[in-house]
Amino acid sequence: MENNFLLTDDMLWDYADGILSGAEKGQVEAYLQRNPEWQARLRLILGEKEELSAIPLEAPNPGFADRVMAAWAAERVKIKAAAPGKDWIIRLIALVFVLFVLAPAVVMVVAALQLSPAEESGFSIPEIPVSEWSAAVQSPFFTYGLLFVTAFITLRFLDKIVQHRRLAQQLA
Amino acid sequence: MAVTISDETLIQQALAGRQSAYAMLVKRYEKYVFTLALRFVKNREDAHEVAQDCFMRMFRYMADFRGDCKFTTWLYKIVYSTALNHLRKNKPDILSLDDDVRPLTLKDEGAPDASSELERDDRNAALHRAIAMLSHDDAGILTLFYLYEQSLDEICQIMDLSMSNAKTKLCRARQRLKSVLETNFQAEYGGQHAPGAR
Numbered sequence: 001m002e003n004n005f006l007l008t009d010d011m012l013w014d015y016a017d018g019i020l021s022g023a024e025k026g027q028v029e030a031y032l033q034r035n036p037e038w039q040a041r042l043r044l045i046l047g048e049k050e051e052l053s054a055i056p057l058e059a060p061n062p063g064f065a066d067r068v069m070a071a072w073a074a075e076r077v078k079i080k081a082a083a084p085g086k087d088w089i090i091r092l093i094a095l096v097f098v099l100f101v102l103a104p105a106v107v108m109v110v111a112a113l114q115l116s117p118a119e120e121s122g123f124s125i126p127e128i129p130v131s132e133w134s135a136a137v138q139s140p141f142f143t144y145g146l147l148f149v150t151a152f153i154t155l156r157f158l159d160k161i162v163q164h165r166r167l168a169q170q171l172a
Numbered sequence: 173m174a175v176t177i178s179d180e181t182l183i184q185q186a187l188a189g190r191q192s193a194y195a196m197l198v199k200r201y202e203k204y205v206f207t208l209a210l211r212f213v214k215n216r217e218d219a220h221e222v223a224q225d226c227f228m229r230m231f232r233y234m235a236d237f238r239g240d241c242k243f244t245t246w247l248y249k250i251v252y253s254t255a256l257n258h259l260r261k262n263k264p265d266i267l268s269l270d271d272d273v274r275p276l277t278l279k280d281e282g283a284p285d286a287s288s289e290l291e292r293d294d295r296n297a298a299l300h301r302a303i304a305m306l307s308h309d310d311a312g313i314l315t316l317f318y319l320y321e322q323s324l325d326e327i328c329q330i331m332d333l334s335m336s337n338a339k340t341k342l343c344r345a346r347q348r349l350k351s352v353l354e355t356n357f358q359a360e361y362g363g364q365h366a367p368g369a370r
Contacts, residue, residue, distance in 0.1 A: 010343050017317070019324055019339060052318035055300050057203040058210050060220055065198045068227045072194060075228065 007031045007038055016045045082166060089159060093152050100145060104136070179243040187235055198227055204244070204320065205251055211311040212255035214304065218262070225254045245326045248316060252330050259308065291360075298360035302352040310345035317342055 005027050014020050015028045032038050136142055177196065185193035205226050210219035229250050237246055303311050309331075316322045316330060328338050353360075 010347075013346060014339070014343070017342070019342075049318060051295060051299060052314065053321065055296060055303070055319055057319075058207040058216075058219075060202055060206040060223060061216075064206070064220065064223070065195065065202055068198050068202075068224050069191075069195050071224060071228060072231055073191075 005031055012038065012042055013045055016042060016049055089156055093156060096149055096152060100149065180239065183234055183237060183243070194231060201247060205247065208248060208251045208312065208315055209255055211303065211315045212308040213258055214308070218258060222251070222255050222258050226251045229254060241329060242326065244320065245322060245329055248320065248322065249330045252312065255308070294360045298353065298357040302349055302357055305352050305356070306345065306348055309341065310348050313341050314345050314349060
């Protein structure tokens, strides 16, 4: 079987490149042992491989790296500019949220200030203002406020999706 | 003693927003990216454009690099796809070596110098120019395999080839290189010494 094996130049190159399978490699090695003239050819191929791997790299023009970095900086600025309103939406949502949390406290303080303590006698215990939460929840202020916040969160979410898509299109 | 920062460290630093890490990656790979781009697009002006595009894409998609292959393999895949896009956009009628007419003509460089150093330089230059005359696929696969020492597996990833296809392409690229050297660079290579020659 092995005696019928005929080594070709391409196969010898593949052997030198180390891309032959185990069986093929064995056949080539056996053939090389029997045929010293092919060993000389192998040495030549190895020399040529060395030449191929020693070709000097091409250098880009001077300042290439600086131009790349400048382009990258410009692109980052562009990407930031392509996402306007990001900050003000976040700030607005935060403001609405804070107002919503603080509003009951403000209402309580205002109610307490409107009480008229010690009108008839010199000493009296001020009444603690009691908020009627059920009324507050049913008030238009709460209902519309909640709608307002929900709308903003939804808009913010949509804004994120749109920005993400726009960015993906730019990068593609 | 100078300490070489690994690619992975530079990538992490770049992703953390450190501008100098980006710059170091560009400096480290500019020649590799440019040379490979030049092998594909065949002229320096376009190669600059492609190389710059590659680095832009590398920066944009750096966060996607998971380290499941070598950084260089990932980078060369970007070079390959960017160069192919460039060729499709700008040069749809690019000729391959199989075509009858070759667009590149060679100047007579004169007789090679007697000294072995100069002779090697001549052979190097001839090899360089012969590779430049190959089709972009042939030049690319030879550069990736022999010059950048990418394995066939990695070349399959870069060029999106099957293993058998990559082997065949590499073999054919060698044969075409041999043919170009024998036809155009007899003085430097003397026929029987051309890569792939019997």
